[in-house]
Amino acid sequence: MKEKILIVEDEFIVANDLKIMLQKAGYQIVGIASSVVQARKLIEEKKPDWVLLDIMLKGDLTGIDLAWELREMNLPFLYISANTNQSTLEAVKATQPYGFMVKPFRERDLIVMLDIAKYRFNEEKGSLEQTKIDNEIHEIEGIVGNSPLLNEVIEKIKIVAPAETSVLILGESGTGKERVAHAIHDLSQHKSNPIVIVNCAALPQSLIESELFGHEKGAFTGANSLRIGKFEQANNGTIFLDEIGELPLDSQVKLLRVLQEKEIQRLGGNKTIKINVRIVAATNRSLEKEVAEGRFRLDLYYRLNVFPIQLPTLKERKEDIEALANHFLKKYAASSRRNVSNISPSALEQLKNYDWPGNIRELEHLIERNVLLAKSTEIEKFDLASDTSVPFEVVPTGEMKSMEEMEKDHIMNALQRCNGKVSGPGGAAEMLKMQPQTLYSKMKKLGIKQDYN
Structure with a gap:
């Protein structure tokens, strides 16, 4: 009918x-x-x-x-x-x-x-019916904790993983978006094929098309051989487009076409290549705000936002801190061959009373560092960093600074505190809880000179 x-x-x-x-x-x-x-x-x-x-x-x-x-x-x-x-x-x-x-x-x-809308509606109905039938949450390997907010995420992963639909993972930096992408892939029918990770913020703007879709030999100066792009590498598997909000508009148009047509064309090539790729994207930005300000295409947003998964901050799931801390303790004690097996009750209280602006990534780095510094089998105390955030400033006209100005100020402040060091221990990337290549990309985008290096 x-x-x-x-x-x-x-x-x-x-x-x-x-x-x-x-x-x-x-x-x-x-x-x-x-x-x-x-x-x-x-x-x-x-x-x-x-x-x-x-x-x-x-x-x-x-x-x-x-x-x-x-x-x-x-x-x-x-x-x-x-x-x-x-x-x-x-x-x-x-x-x-x-x-x-x-x-x-x-x-x-x-x-x-319309097909996407129908799928979302049917998934919503199916989710509600399944919740009524079976309210039990089973663990997913690599995702640690048992808080209500995390269990909601786990249930959504289990619902969407077997489907072919696109997934948009939302959450602050350090909340575990890549881990969730791996979980979706591991529970999907693509699990025996590769998952290809793409950090959109780290792609040089002049090479984005080549990186994503590949190029033929001689396509441009320096293209001395055939290059297989990320989408082609991920064929019959999953591609994880991290920090999707950083893609420039012209690249967004090309990505939208690939998602709609299920085919790519290498740069400099004249034939199309059919692909079968599961799309998982992630961002720590408000894409609705990016759309409203003209930096992100609304049609691409709705094409990606078929099944959104919002990740809670670590501050919102503090009941998981002890389990996460012990998980990282075991991991780094084994990898560094250190005989550290316990965190004291007072040290655990420190962790639970901290607000974790860097989320799980900050906790992981803290445990790794303290495993190396521990003088006995127990971590007795943590030296938690003070808040390094820059307060909102008002420019002389009385107008609030733009987000780009605030972001530039924040990065400049971190670089000054680290004496210009960008990557490695004690560098600005570590302080800002982001990957070094992401920070380099942001510095270039915001016009922050490499003189700091």
């Missing part, structure tokens, strides 16, 4: 085009409404399975007003709109849509987005 769709759109030409596209794809269009009042009547009479919803409609009520009513009815919907300012996006996000299409768009994009 064909799925029934109601189109809520006040521009006749747009609505008619949608109708033709959807009918061609096998859907039944039960009506077109130009206002919320008309939509309510058609919903009651026609009982649609899905609603395609514009934001700006005739009358006093908007598509966002109708979206709240659809939520009450448990009737799934997705937005189709040209309005992408930040306040609108925040209002849209609050209604929890199953997708957002930006006008204008291709027919193929509409059908793909």
